[in-house]
Amino acid sequence: MKKTILMFFLLTIGIVAVLQAQESFDPDAKFLEARKLILDGKRDEGRKMAKMVLERYPNYSDYHILIGRSYSWDGKYDSASYYLDQAITISPQYEDAYLAYVDNLFYAEDYEKAKEIIELGLEKVGPSSTNLKYRKSRHLYYTEEYKEALALANELFNKGAKIDGLLNYIRQVQRFTRINAVGATYDYDNFRGALTPWNTYSVYGRTRTNLTGSIIGRITHSDRFDGRGTQYEVDAFPSLGENSYGYINLGVSNASFFPSFRFGGSVFWNLKKAWEIEGGYRLLMFTENTHIYTGSLGKYVSNWWVNLRLNYIPGQGGSSTSGNIQARYYFKGPEDFFSAQFSTGVSPDEENRDFQSQLLNSYRLRLGYQHLWTDRWMGFGFVGYSRDELSATNFRNNLNISIGTEFRF
Numbered sequence: 001m002k003k004t005i006l007m008f009f010l011l012t013i014g015i016v017a018v019l020q021a022q023e024s025f026d027p028d029a030k031f032l033e034a035r036k037l038i039l040d041g042k043r044d045e046g047r048k049m050a051k052m053v054l055e056r057y058p059n060y061s062d063y064h065i066l067i068g069r070s071y072s073w074d075g076k077y078d079s080a081s082y083y084l085d086q087a088i089t090i091s092p093q094y095e096d097a098y099l100a101y102v103d104n105l106f107y108a109e110d111y112e113k114a115k116e117i118i119e120l121g122l123e124k125v126g127p128s129s130t131n132l133k134y135r136k137s138r139h140l141y142y143t144e145e146y147k148e149a150l151a152l153a154n155e156l157f158n159k160g161a162k163i164d165g166l167l168n169y170i171r172q173v174q175r176f177t178r179i180n181a182v183g184a185t186y187d188y189d190n191f192r193g194a195l196t197p198w199n200t201y202s203v204y205g206r207t208r209t210n211l212t213g214s215i216i217g218r219i220t221h222s223d224r225f226d227g228r229g230t231q232y233e234v235d236a237f238p239s240l241g242e243n244s245y246g247y248i249n250l251g252v253s254n255a256s257f258f259p260s261f262r263f264g265g266s267v268f269w270n271l272k273k274a275w276e277i278e279g280g281y282r283l284l285m286f287t288e289n290t291h292i293y294t295g296s297l298g299k300y301v302s303n304w305w306v307n308l309r310l311n312y313i314p315g316q317g318g319s320s321t322s323g324n325i326q327a328r329y330y331f332k333g334p335e336d337f338f339s340a341q342f343s344t345g346v347s348p349d350e351e352n353r354d355f356q357s358q359l360l361n362s363y364r365l366r367l368g369y370q371h372l373w374t375d376r377w378m379g380f381g382f383v384g385y386s387r388d389e390l391s392a393t394n395f396r397n398n399l400n401i402s403i404g405t406e407f408r409f
Contacts, residue, residue, distance in 0.1 A: 027057050038070045061091040065100045077108035095125045102135045111142055130161040146176040154333055165274035168300040170334040172270060175237060175245060178214055181206040185404035194396050198224040212236040229255020243270040259284040274300035282348040292348045303330045311347060322346055335378060339368040361389040378406045
C-alpha cells in the first residue's frame, strides 16, 4: 500500500513538472523562432508555433501580425485579414498592425477596405504617421488618382520621411502625372584648338497618352566639323505594368555626324528594396551600322540614386565596351538634384559626343545640377571634361557645357 501511494505521488510530481515545463516559455523568444521559420519558408511550422503561443497569450498582437503577414504572402488574404483585424482590436494604436493589414488588402486589391483601415489608422495612431501617409499615397496611386498620390509623396519626401523606396516610388508616379511641357537646351564643346568649337541647340515638346505614356518630340541642330545638320527624334515611355515600363527612341538625320537613322529600345523593371534594372538595344546607322547592347542597374538609397550602365558593341574588327557610373543627390524634392558621372568609352545616348571617331579609350567626368524653380519652370546645367584617344599617339581633350530650361503646362 505504501509503495502504491509512493508511486502515485512520484507520478503526480512528474506530470506536474512536465506541464510546468510546457507552460514555462519565453513568448518573445518563441516569437523570434516562429518568425525565423516563416521567413525561411517553413510557413506551416512557424504558424503552428505562433498559434500555440497565442493559446496562452491571446493578446500578444505581434503574433497575430506575424500569422497574418504569413497568410498574406501565401495569397490567403481572408485568413490574413482575420488575424490582422484581431491585432487592431487588441492594439488599436499599434502602427504595425495597420501597416500589415493595409499591405494585405493591397495584395488582395481590396482598395475600398484598404482606405477604411488607413483612415482608421491615421485616427488612432495619429496623422503624423509617415508610414500610414505613404500607404495613403499608394492607395491613391492604385485608384489612379496620380496627382493626389504624387502631392502626398512629395510632402513626405520634403519632410525628410525615412521610407525605403520613397524616391523610387515618386519617380514611378511622375510618369503618370507629367502631361505637357516644352523645353530647350544648348551645348557648347571646346576642343582646345584641335577642332573648331561645336554648338548644339535642341528644342522639345512632351505630352502623354495612354498608349505611349510620356512621349517627347525633339529637334536638335548642331554646328560641328565645319558643317551643320539637324536630327529629328521621338522618345516614348510606355507603361508595361505596375512595376515595369519601356523606352523607345526613333530618329532620322541627313547630317554626316548624326546617324541617318537611330533606334533604341529598353525595358525597365522596378524591383524590391528600391532596385531598378534595365536591358536594351540601340542601332545607329552611319556608313556602317552600329549595334549596341546596353544594360543598367540602379538603386535608390535615402536621397541618393546610383546607377551603373554597361554597353557592349560587337563589330567585325573586334568588339568594344563602354560604361558609366552616375550618382544623384536629391536635395529638396524629386526634381532637384546634384549629379556626378564618370564614364569610359562613348554611350549611344550621349548625342553631343563623336560616336564615329571615339571608339578607343575615352574617359569623361561630368557634374550637373537641376532645380525646379516653380511648379512650372525648371532649369538645369552640366559641365563635363573628357580625354579621348583617337589613336595610340593622338588624344583629344573636350570641355562640354550644357544648359537648359523647361516649362510645364
